[in-house]
Amino acid sequence: MTLFLQMDDRAWIWAGNLLYALAFCIGLFCLLQSRRHSPVLLFILVAFGLVLQTTGLYLRGLEARGCPLGNPFEILQFVVWSLIVIYLVIGSTFRMSLLGFFSSGLASALGILSLLVADWDAVRRESLFGENVWIELHAALAIFSYGAFGILALTSLMYLLQTYSLKHKKLAGLFNFLPSLYQLEHMNFRLLVMGTLVLSSALVIGGQYWLRDLDRVDPTKLLITIGIWTAYTTVLVLRIREKLISLPLAWTCIALFLVALLSIPPVDASRKPATAPVETATPEPRNFPFQEAVPVRRSADTAR
Amino acid sequence: MNGPLHMLGASHHTAPIEIREKIAIAPERTDELYKRLKTIAGVEELAVLNTCNRVEIYTVTSRPESRDRLESCFCEFHGFDRETFSRHSSWLEDEEVVRHLFEVSSGIDSLVVGETEILGQVKASYARAREAASLGPVLNRVFQKSFQAAKWTRTHTGIGRGQVSVGSVAVDLAQKIFGELERCHILVLGAGEIAERTINNLKSRGARSITVSNRTFERAGELARKLVGCALPFEQIHRALVDYDIVIGSTAATDPLFSRQEAEEVMRRRPLRPLFLIDLAVPRDFDAAIADMHSVFLYNIDDLSELADSNRTARRAEIERCREVLESKARHLWKNLRLPRESPVRDRV
Numbered sequence: 001m002t003l004f005l006q007m008d009d010r011a012w013i014w015a016g017n018l019l020y021a022l023a024f025c026i027g028l029f030c031l032l033q034s035r036r037h038s039p040v041l042l043f044i045l046v047a048f049g050l051v052l053q054t055t056g057l058y059l060r061g062l063e064a065r066g067c068p069l070g071n072p073f074e075i076l077q078f079v080v081w082s083l084i085v086i087y088l089v090i091g092s093t094f095r096m097s098l099l100g101f102f103s104s105g106l107a108s109a110l111g112i113l114s115l116l117v118a119d120w121d122a123v124r125r126e127s128l129f130g131e132n133v134w135i136e137l138h139a140a141l142a143i144f145s146y147g148a149f150g151i152l153a154l155t156s157l158m159y160l161l162q163t164y165s166l167k168h169k170k171l172a173g174l175f176n177f178l179p180s181l182y183q184l185e186h187m188n189f190r191l192l193v194m195g196t197l198v199l200s201s202a203l204v205i206g207g208q209y210w211l212r213d214l215d216r217v218d219p220t221k222l223l224i225t226i227g228i229w230t231a232y233t234t235v236l237v238l239r240i241r242e243k244l245i246s247l248p249l250a251w252t253c254i255a256l257f258l259v260a261l262l263s264i265p266p267v268d269a270s271r272k273p274a275t276a277p278v279e280t281a282t283p284e285p286r287n288f289p290f291q292e293a294v295p296v297r298r299s300a301d302t303a304r
Numbered sequence: 305m306n307g308p309l310h311m312l313g314a315s316h317h318t319a320p321i322e323i324r325e326k327i328a329i330a331p332e333r334t335d336e337l338y339k340r341l342k343t344i345a346g347v348e349e350l351a352v353l354n355t356c357n358r359v360e361i362y363t364v365t366s367r368p369e370s371r372d373r374l375e376s377c378f379c380e381f382h383g384f385d386r387e388t389f390s391r392h393s394s395w396l397e398d399e400e401v402v403r404h405l406f407e408v409s410s411g412i413d414s415l416v417v418g419e420t421e422i423l424g425q426v427k428a429s430y431a432r433a434r435e436a437a438s439l440g441p442v443l444n445r446v447f448q449k450s451f452q453a454a455k456w457t458r459t460h461t462g463i464g465r466g467q468v469s470v471g472s473v474a475v476d477l478a479q480k481i482f483g484e485l486e487r488c489h490i491l492v493l494g495a496g497e498i499a500e501r502t503i504n505n506l507k508s509r510g511a512r513s514i515t516v517s518n519r520t521f522e523r524a525g526e527l528a529r530k531l532v533g534c535a536l537p538f539e540q541i542h543r544a545l546v547d548y549d550i551v552i553g554s555t556a557a558t559d560p561l562f563s564r565q566e567a568e569e570v571m572r573r574r575p576l577r578p579l580f581l582i583d584l585a586v587p588r589d590f591d592a593a594i595a596d597m598h599s600v601f602l603y604n605i606d607d608l609s610e611l612a613d614s615n616r617t618a619r620r621a622e623i624e625r626c627r628e629v630l631e632s633k634a635r636h637l638w639k640n641l642r643l644p645r646e647s648p649v650r651d652r653v
Contacts, residue, residue, distance in 0.1 A: 166480060166601050171611060180483035181578055242575050246599050 009059035010115070013077055016053025017111035019045050020084070020104045027101035031174050042100040043091060046107075050084045053111075057081060067136045070124030072268050075143060076114035079261075080107045082147020086191075090151065096187060097179050102154040110150075110261075134205055141202035142225070146260055148195035149232070152188060153257035156250035159184040163247060188249065189239060196236045199229050218270035224263045231256055309442060311396040311404060312374045313353070313360030316415050319392035321606050325587035327382055327389065329354045330556055338436040340381055344373045349440035351433035351447065353408070355425045356498075356586040356605050357415050360408075362401065364442045371395050402446055402641075403634035409454040411463065412626055415609035416470060417619065418463040421498070423454045442641065449637050453630055461629070462622045470498065470608045471505035474582050477611075478506065478550055481580050481601060485511040491548040492516045493541060494555035495527045498584045502552055503531050515548070517541050519555070546570045552582045553589025564593040567600060575599075582608070 007015070023045040030037035057077060060068035068074040087103035090096065114120055158178055165175035179187075203225065210217045235252055238244035244252065314327060329337055334352065341350055346367030353360040361374060375393070379386045396404050407413040409426045430447045433439050439447075457463055475485075482488050490511055492499050495518045503514060514533030517540075518524035524535040536544060545551065545562070553561065562581075567590075571579065583590050583604040595602040 162480065166477065167595075169603070169607055169611065171476075171480075172614070178480070180479060181481050182483045185576070245575055246578075 009056045012056030016049040019049030021108035023104035073114045073121035078143045079146045080111045082144040083150040138206035145199035152191035156253040159250045220270040309401045311401045314393040315358035349443040350438040353429040399638040405450045406453040406630040409450040410457040416612040471502040473612045475505045488549040489513045490550045496554035499554035550580045554584040560591045561589045567594045
């Protein structure tokens with residue numbers, strides 16, 4: 001109990017991400033033995049991981065006095081969080097086989113990577129437009145849409161794998177447990193609609209403020225954001241008009257998600273660091289939470 | 305005088321489906337083949353086994369050059385290249401023939417080891433040979449004993465245990481593509497037994513919308529009534545293809561019924577819905593080039609059989625045991641096989 005009370009935000013996030021990794025490993029172990037893993041066990045592990053990660057992000061939020069999206073580490077953790085939330089909703093509603101395995105794999109990969117790269121959590125960026133709740137909502141929705149696009153990339157990958165298995169007549173192992181093409185095609189469409197709508201809402205909300213004070217908006221961020229939105233909207237329109245379907249659609253969704261992920265560092269770098277750095281109250285571990293803690297400086301969010 | 309026992313044939317072991325479909329014997333041409341083979345000098349007994357996985361000619365001949373003559377006659381009958389046939393065929397003699405027929409009848413030699421359909425096909429071929437009055441004491445006995453051997457295998461070994469049918473593999477594949485089969489529209493071309501079994505498998509997993517089409521509309525109607533589906537005139541299949549998700553081909557057509565161009569046109573009109581083509585026919589009903597198309601999944605009888613037999617490793621011990629028993633039974637029969645005007649064959653050999 002004392003250990004839990006002593007854990008700081010990163011430790012909680014570490015614990016959550018390790019649970020995602022554990023869920024992935026259990027799924028992988030079962031697949032290597034050509035047997036179906038228990039979806040309930042995976043679901044419970046992932047859900048418990050989400051609780052721990054949420055606790056960590058909540059502690060970060062208290063410190064930042066807002067949605068913790070101040071640096072690449074926090075943005076990636078929020079993407080992971082969104083991805084898991086969407087998986088838990090979709091997984092329990094549509095009972096899509098192997099989605100938990102793939103989701104926990106991607107979540108743990110992104111999450112642990114962001115925890116291991118110390119530089120990504122060294123500085124917290126200045127928040128635009130101060131503590132405005134609508135801007136917080138804009139940012140949160142935009143990152144949440146990345147979660148939806150992350151799951152879309154996973155279902156697209158599953159679609160590619162299932163098509164490969166059916167075309168090449170390889171049905172053993174992992175291929176044996178994949179959902180049907182019909183289910184994956186429909187899920188891809190739903191997630192594409194959902195992600196694009198959420199991202200559009202985020203842009204509409206953000207646009208209200210950008211238009212009022214264009215000088216405060218960095219053109220790099222604006223261009224990248226609008227570029228990603230345009231790309232996903234174009235894909236959605238083409239899908240509705242049945243011009244982009246099946247394999248090309250799946251490849252496009254995976255490629256776009258990679259582009260979206262790669263756009264995070266430049267977008268983050270385009271924001272100004274907070275102006276008055278202060279010592280954090282507690283020493284913060286940079287890597288594993290139970291390693292020897294090294295005090296570091298993190299920029300104060302003075303703009304808020 | 306009766307001569308040694310021979311078998312000339314090509315099966316899935318020696319010839320790929322591209323060759324087998326060219327040498328398959330259309331039912332309406334079987335009589336003609338029997339007539340031609342009977343004219344070969346020295347052929348005293350004759351039986352032709354023709355299934356989707358093999359074409360085999362069993363003979364009792366008195367002349368050593370009979371292989372050449374049989375090959376020539378068969379290739380001439382089909383207009384098939386002799387050299388290619390030689391490369392893809394096998395020739396067995398005497399005891400080997402007995403053992404081979406035992407293994408064929410028992411399902412040991414089948415693509416899906418342990419399947420039972422083959423026994424019915426061997427019996428049908430035997431009946432056909434009797435009708436053609438081409439059987440004699442040797443082939444009669446060998447075939448009869450092969451039926452007994454098949455029965456013994458089925459009763460005393462676990463060769464069929466854990467075996468998966470071609471139909472159930474097809475249904476598994478359909479579920480991998482469409483998920484629930486309730487909303488799938490299924491078209492069956494031809495009214496063959498395997499197609500009927502496959503449809504029954506699909507129905508047992510929820511398929512409801514079934515249409516049957518056959519060159520003989522009455523036969524299609526009959527099967528449609530049996531399957532609680534509807535019948536479609538054969539002339540309309542090309543126009544109707546766009547409405548179906550799963551198409552099962554099991555006709556005796558000698559050329560493909562659907563070309564790649566037709567399939568491309570169909571997919572242009574239904575881009576979002578995949579198409580699953582199950583080709584149970586030899587010669588094949590669907591152009592093989594269709595398999596390369598996006599969202600179209602084409603499986604022929606060899607593909608399905610290989611998948612059905614994927615648990616063969618688990619049954620290897622039982623297969624070996626069967627093979628040993630059948631070999632000893634074949635040896636016993638060969639030693640005691642008496643020819644009409646002679647002592648047992650072994651004395652002569």
